[in-house]
Amino acid sequence: MKISKFNTSIHYNGKFIYHNSLTEKFLLLDPLLMDLITAAKNEDSVNSIEEIHEELYKSLLMNGFIVPKETDEIQSVRVLMDKIDNQEETYHLMVNPTMNCNFKCWYCYETHIKGSKTSPGTLEKITNYIDNIMSNQKGIKQFVLSFFGGEPLLYYQDVVLPLMQYTYKAADDHKLALGISFTTNGFLINEEMVADFLKYNVTGLQISFDGNKELHDQTRFVSKSRGSYDVIVENIKLLVRNHIRITLRINYTEQNLIGLEDILHSFNDLSATERKYITLSMNKVWQENNENLGDQVIDFKEKATIFGFSIPDAFEGNRVKNSCYADKRNQSVINYNGDVYKCNARDFTKENREGVLLENEISWNPKMEERMSAKLNNKPCLDCSILPICGGGCSQQALEYRGKDYCVNNFDENKKKDIVLNMFLSNNLMNA
Template sequence: MKLSRYNTFFVTNGSHVGYNSLSDTFILMSDELYLLLVPFLEEKKSLELIKDIHPTLSTELVKKGFIVDDNLDELTTALKIAQKTDDDNNQYSIIVNPTMNCNFKCWYCYESHIVGSKMSTKTIDAIKAHISKVLQNKAIKRIHIGWFGGEPLLYYKSVMQPLLKYTKEISECKDVSFISNATTNGFLLTDSIIDNFKKYHLENLQITLDGNRERHNSVRNCKNLKLGTYDAIIQNIKKCAQKGVSVRVRINISNETLNGLKDIINDFAHFTNDEKRYICFSFHEVWQEKIYMYEQITSVIELFRVKGFQVLYKSEHSRSIFNTCYADKRNQVTINYNGDIFKCTARSFNSLNREGYLLDNGDIIWNEKYSKRFSFDLRTRNKACMECAIFPMCNGGCSQHRVENEKVPYCVFDFSESKKVDFLKDKFITRKNTIK
């Protein structure tokens, strides 16, 4: 028996906590139990003795992967799991940007709008041809279309609807399940669009609020609308919930928005219990914020939960070797309005960065950027990740991090052990009630 290389032990709120990133489990220990364990962790006592000293603890540590068989090569196991997740052949996922234009002019992305950009009928037909070819592969059991942009609803009728209709029909024909979701600012939603969503299996939306009414309206402006967009968006979210379309309300938090976050819940007070089931709030610190905010927002999260809403915070939906980003997966493409193919949606859609392009017959011509993203060498090149105790949980970030740091050592936690532990503390707090 040996100690897992993926153990981390830390103290939070006076409790000793262990986390194993390969089994993704926590163990909670009293002071007494932890003190008993220390000589084993420091390798001053042979692990074989732990069974005799405390059989229950020993069983628990083995069950949760903190102690593993001598022969287990955990790094190879983790790498194989990551590879298997990325090579998953059961699902095919397409992210479509119908346009790079938007009806909002938020300061942080206004620059990247391309006025007049719109997916042509020719590109829509090429996507249909692509879907038809993909579904010839009998291994595919599920097809997913995600809508992104730009604001995808600008072209609901002319781009989204024909593609949704086609995919629904062909997936039914091939006995493949079809799901769809959209990232939208939520302003253009109407009853008829939401009814259509249900008809075409588009049942999940992500809509962002940039803080409370005052803050949101100052940041997320709609062209030609002086009153702001906050109230209209909340009304539209309610309509979705009434019609059974789930909405993840992403709330961007920063030092400026922190104080007003509690106001938001008052604006959702009129949601019935039934409607609340379709709403999930997801709090995100904007990337410019470098400070650790969990403690400041804990009470806000609690308030939202007490009012009957589901709430997610960063660590609960983090990526891992079991849940890699869509861009890390082979069976995924991001198709821009002009037929350029990308993987990651968090970077510029400039044609110079494309990883391929779509032909009229539905085939994709990939370039060397795509091949590089999937090379095993790139996955294992960063020494820090290969030696890191939380690699299975972190996965080295994602393929985009690996690509961008191809020639330099990197760590998404700035090589800081304390930042990694802070992250585990967040994860622990959010899971605390479920730990046995």
């Protein structure tokens, strides 16, 4: 037997959190027990643990902290990643109805394309493609349609509604489960849309705030004199009162973490049941350089939990089991003009495109297969204790770092431990 390469130990409140990133198990150990494991590891004599403390040995074995000597642990991760990224049950189609937006946020205003809109011809190709996938995709059981953009609700009547109607009927005809979701700024939602969302099985919307009202309105506005916070808050309430799930994404910076509790107070008039329909998602703005905001974020999450919002399952932080949609073969992003992509976090330029939409199929260029084989080629990852939950980053990162040794956590052991610690703490928060 040997000690798994995927174990991490973290000193915590006088004890040690011991974590295995492949089995995702945690043990809370007294320092003496941790010393015993460390000594056994250094002396390469795992059996000595059994001789001294049989119960500990059994627990380590049962939870994957000790594995048979011949186990190829990297191969186990490869198999796992391959299974997840090549799953056949679900097809995820993301559509950008437009690259235009009704807001003028400083960080993405430049990329707006005025007048961009899915044409009737492209819309027909998209519905043909949906039909093709639902009819011919091996093993398919579920179809997911997501709207992204630009602001997808800008052309609701002309593009979104007909696409929802078509997909809903096609999924029903093919006896497939269907989920529809939106990433939207939430400003244009109205009662008629909500009625449609209920009818066509919209399972969730992601709506972002850039801080409390004062700060959000400075960033996300229709015009200099007209912010958007109050309208969005009311629209979220309308949705959750109709039992539609919301992911409330908070794009945080050092500056806007102060006063963030005001957001919770904006939802004071929701019942406890309604509040549960809101799931908090905290995302650090990429321009923010302060690496020490973790405690404030955990503090806010605790307050939001007490207030009644849901927080994501701690294990969603597992970037292998919950790999990005773009890492998966059965996924595509169709832009308003019929250009096809995988990753929606990079510019939708001709250079980045990975395919084009034809009459009823996608013609992929070689970039797509390069992406599909990009992950798990980075040497430092093969010796990393959190590889089974980090995966060496997403396919886009693997592509962009190709040929160089990299670490998405800057080779910082403390940062890696923080990932494990946050999982442990969120897990405890959920079980509290």
